[in-house]
Amino acid sequence: MGKDKLRRFAEINTFSNVLQLDEGKVMKGRWASEHFKNNHPVVLELACGKGEYTVNLARLFPEKNFIGIDYKGNRIWRGAKTALEENIPNVAFLRIQIENILDYFAEGEVSEIWITFPDPQPQISREKKRLTYPGFLDKYKAILEHAGTLHLKTDNDGLHAYTAGKIEELGLNLHLKTEDLYQSDLVDDVLAIKTYYEKKYLNSNKNINYLKFSFH
Template identity: 70%
Template sequence: MAKDKLRKFAEVETFKNVVQLDGGLKYRGKWSSEFFGNDKPLVLELACGKGEYTVNLAKLFPERNFIGIDYKGNRIWRGAKTALEEGIVNVGFLRIQIEKILEFFDENEVSEIWITFPDPQPQDSREKKRLTNPKFLQRYKFILKKDGIMHLKTDNDGFYAYTLEQLAFFEAQKNKETTDVYKSNLVNDVLSIKTYYERKYLALDKNINYVQWKFSK
């Protein structure tokens, strides 16, 4: 297992669609123009893991640019490799800690953000690590365009409830919400994309929560 991780880390270093750590600082404010070479809207997936959502969104929406963000290079390897093998040019991956996102994206640079099955960090002592903690939400609000959209999919009911509490504090406008995507009338090609973790949760008959929102300005 350790050898496989090392192999993936080494291979990721050679991928043209992956930017690692401080290598991404130069693209701040100009990811679409300088990394993708166009002026298409920019969409992020945070804690993207193996990149299934990032890659499949890129396939569905060739008129947009997509960046999957995660700190674990051996996970990013899978999505990046798939994109290269299939010639998907509107997708890239950035290996950074999400806490540092403001160092890599400028104000009003991003059109849309997805958070898909993040670690719920259920312990009270780890609340600051939750990706919908107020400090994180404030960062997302800064980099999102005025009408930017955010999405959350999670199997964890506690984390979902926590997120809704934070959105109420921010007076965010919730456009769509459900505690069971696949039993709702919201399910479509986008919400039907399944990550590695989502497939595991569905196999255990767990419900999938979803909320889409915009921040008040």
């Protein structure tokens, strides 16, 4: 492991806005009241990477709480450090495996979920690792409030098509869908947020797919 990664892992241990593994379990059902000290809605970004979406959403919506989730602490470091440096109080990061998400959030505790440029896991043998596989969707349904929504932004056409197919197959509610976000009329301040990877894809003239859907 490189020196930078080791330094970042050590540094996030001191960050007040980062909770890791079992440390985060104590917040289950109490994220708003105990961590953020308010009663505002809780929004998650899954596979948040460097946390660009988490931090930028928090800037746009100070009346909501945002939690970026990823297992790679050296990536979380960037978003967490930015939030601390800019004194953005409605941001937290949780370093866990997403498949364990039910250990960290109570039923109906989350108002919205963003999945931004996850690993598409294109091999058929790895379907169960896709973050929109039905097994994952069942977990999201458990922690989302009744009217909660999910968003998927991805450069991967296969993952987009797979997810759209699951939405139809499972009888979920599809709100918005596009295979080329920046050529559509959907772009607003929220969808215009670009992650590090998204900028790379756009520079390569890659189309960006977007889905918004809900369970109820």
